[in-house]
Amino acid sequence: MLDRIREWERRTRPADPAFAAALARRWAELPDVVKTPGQVLGRFGVGCEGTHGVFPACDLACTPCYHSRDANRVRVDGAHTRAQVQAQMATLQRLRGPRAHAQLIGGEVTLLPPDDHAESLLIMRRHGREPMSMTHGDVDDDYLDRLVLGPDGHRRLDRVSFAGHFDSLMFGRRGIPRPPDEASLHPYRRRFVERFARLRREHGVRSFLAHNMTVTPVNVGEVADVVREVGAMGFGMLSFQPAAFVGDDRRWREEYRAGDVSADAVWAQIERGAGTRLDHRVFENGDVRCNRTAYGLSVGPRWYPVLDGDDSRDLRVRDEVFRRLSGIGLAATPRPLLAVKLARLVARHPCVLSVALGWAARTVRRVGLRPLLRHGVRPLTFVMHRFMDAADVAPAWELTQQGVLSDDPRLRETQERLAACHYAMAHPETGTLVPACVQHSLLDPKENAELTVLLPMPTARRRNGTR
Numbered sequence: 001m002l003d004r005i006r007e008w009e010r011r012t013r014p015a016d017p018a019f020a021a022a023l024a025r026r027w028a029e030l031p032d033v034v035k036t037p038g039q040v041l042g043r044f045g046v047g048c049e050g051t052h053g054v055f056p057a058c059d060l061a062c063t064p065c066y067h068s069r070d071a072n073r074v075r076v077d078g079a080h081t082r083a084q085v086q087a088q089m090a091t092l093q094r095l096r097g098p099r100a101h102a103q104l105i106g107g108e109v110t111l112l113p114p115d116d117h118a119e120s121l122l123i124m125r126r127h128g129r130e131p132m133s134m135t136h137g138d139v140d141d142d143y144l145d146r147l148v149l150g151p152d153g154h155r156r157l158d159r160v161s162f163a164g165h166f167d168s169l170m171f172g173r174r175g176i177p178r179p180p181d182e183a184s185l186h187p188y189r190r191r192f193v194e195r196f197a198r199l200r201r202e203h204g205v206r207s208f209l210a211h212n213m214t215v216t217p218v219n220v221g222e223v224a225d226v227v228r229e230v231g232a233m234g235f236g237m238l239s240f241q242p243a244a245f246v247g248d249d250r251r252w253r254e255e256y257r258a259g260d261v262s263a264d265a266v267w268a269q270i271e272r273g274a275g276t277r278l279d280h281r282v283f284e285n286g287d288v289r290c291n292r293t294a295y296g297l298s299v300g301p302r303w304y305p306v307l308d309g310d311d312s313r314d315l316r317v318r319d320e321v322f323r324r325l326s327g328i329g330l331a332a333t334p335r336p337l338l339a340v341k342l343a344r345l346v347a348r349h350p351c352v353l354s355v356a357l358g359w360a361a362r363t364v365r366r367v368g369l370r371p372l373l374r375h376g377v378r379p380l381t382f383v384m385h386r387f388m389d390a391a392d393v394a395p396a397w398e399l400t401q402q403g404v405l406s407d408d409p410r411l412r413e414t415q416e417r418l419a420a421c422h423y424a425m426a427h428p429e430t431g432t433l434v435p436a437c438v439q440h441s442l443l444d445p446k447e448n449a450e451l452t453v454l455l456p457m458p459t460a461r462r463r464n465g466t467r
Contacts, residue, residue: 012337014345015327022046022097023326034420037315038284043322047286047422049092049102049129052439053447054084054120058107060136060172064214064256066247066387066440070448071107075455078116085120089127091426095433099329102129103163109133114146118156130161130331132210137164137192138173144195148205155203163210163239164192168219182213182222186229193234210237216254220261220269227273227382231298237381242266244387246441263386267292270382275302278382279309282318286422289413292384299367300375307359308366317359324352388414390441397438 027035027042034041041047056071085104092102102124109117117133124131150156166189168179179185189211196207211230215223223240231238242263243256259265271278280292282305295306307314328341346353364372396414399406406412421435434443 012340012344014324014341014348016098016329017327018098019329020327026096029419031416031419033416034284034287036281036284038282038318040283040285041420041422043326046096046100047424049096049100050105050423050425050436051085051088051103052106052425052444053451054081054088054104055106055109055112056444056448056451057111058136059111060108060138060170061251062170062214063251063253064169064216064243064245064247065251066244067107068445068448069248069250070445070452071248073457074448074451075457076107076111077455078113080455081112081116082119082123085123087428088426089124089129091428091431092129092424092433093127095426095431096424097128099128099130099331101132101331103132103134105134109135110139110143114143115151118147118150121157121160132161132163132208134163134212135165136170136173137166137188139192139195141195141198144199145203148199148203155205157205159206159208160196160199161208161210162196163212163237164189165212165214166192167213167215168222169214169216182219182226183229189230190233197234208237209235210239211235212239212241214241214243215261215266216243216256217258217261218254220266223266223269224273227270228275231273231303231380232301234378236379237383238270239383239385240266240270241385241387245389245391246387246393246437247390247444257389263289263292263384266386267384270384274382276304279305280384282307282309282315287417287420290386290388290417290420291422294382296380296382297363297367298378298380299371302367302371303380304363304367308362311362313358313362317355320352320355324349388417388437388441393418393437393441397442 023042023044023046026046030039030042055076056067056074057076058065058067058072089102092100104117104120104124112120121131121133148155148157148160166185168182168185171178173179173188176184176188193209196205196209199205199207213219213223213226227238242261243254245252245256267278267280278292278294278296280288280294283293283295285291285293297304297306307318309315324345328338328345330338333341392410392414396406396411396418399411400415400418406415418435418437421437423436424433425436425439426433
């Protein structure tokens with residue numbers, strides 16, 4: 001009995017010592033340039049993670065495409081995927097700590113058989129990861145049913161997270177193989193959300209949905225409309241990625257470094273669609289030259305920030321979150337256990353409750369009680385990820401590996417951004433982590449070339465029995 005009490009006391013401690021230690025290591029690794037008051041890494045999370053080399057193939061064609069040119073010559077193999085996910089998650093858990101958000105990413109995730117897809121998600125969860133499946137969104141109800149339900153018809157996944165990538169630069173989507181513009185994709189975006197609403201109704205499976213969109217000079221003028229229309233569809237996150245010169249150079253069609261697709265220009269388009277200023281300095285995820293994030297609440301047609309960066313009282317809330325909630329792991333902790341952890345936290349630090357109540361009162365005043373009662377509240381986050389060109393990453397990473405900090409301003413910036421990377425990938429064979437831009441720029445081509453030998457595409461036999 002005493003052992004059970006001790007175990008319960010340990011599990012319900014507000015801060016997980018292992019997670020707190022992982023956060024401390026992450027903070028120590030960050031370059032000084034990103035150790036700002038709003039920095040999330042090392043204070044509240046260790047960053048995002050992703051898989052690589054687990055299923056490189058995709059059945060859509062994109063311009064640009066971040067996959068190397070050999071990606072579609074690799075056979076999708078469920079056993080390979082599961083083994084690689086297992087090895088990579090174990091390395092991430094050992095090096096990055098007991099919990100994090102991780103993306104099941106490669107080519108198109110729904111090319112995996114549903115059983116292998118589901119098992120990969122369960123493997124990720126067993127390693128303390130909250131998984132998100134990355135898809136082009138051209139998926140049907142039957143696949144989703146077979147994903148969340150086991151062969152016996154019983155539910156095996158209580159919740160799923162999917163990021164659907166929709167933009168007019170993607171070719172081959174069923175029903176609209178060559179979309180003329182972003183607006184023509186709105187019915188497909190809406191249908192994607194409706195499929196997961198059906199999962200909730202019919203099977204009780206909860207979901208979180210993100211929307212991804214690549215931005216080039218061709219479609220940057222449509223970003224604001226996408227924000228207005230898609231923001232009301234039910235996605236919890238809208239993420240925009242200005243295109244970079246990385247991946248298959250046969251798919252590079254435009255000048256991706258023009259002024260109208262700069263970080264400031266794209267963010268201004270997102271703000272235009274949101275109808276308000278989006279303060280990306282309240283919370284920072286890594287280097288703001290790579291990532292901009294605005295967390296908020298959608299109430300009817302309007303969007304409100306979770307915290308107002310111009311209000312010192314709200315900034316105190318942020319500081320209290322970093323100080324008191326660090327190490328709890330809100331997203332990955334089961335709700336009943338989280339409730340006990342928070343209750344113990346409030347008992348130890350009653351000021352947390354007063355700070356939270358003050359924030360709630362200010363939020364109600366800003367939004368208005370009538371709109372809250374009429375429309376309810378839906379969390380909605382805006383994100384911009386600005387990837388780096390392979391031509392910059394290669395020399396910068398080589399210098400970093402040598403322990404040399406470049407005097408060249410462009411390479412120095414690239415090195416700083418790589419050091420503060422929010423998005424890491426694991427290499428079990430070396431026991432190391434690399435930034436995603438390094439993986440896609442430098443390592444994917446060799447890795448996928450090797451996979452074409454390990455997992456070659458099937459070759460059709462001629463009628464006479466020869467190949």
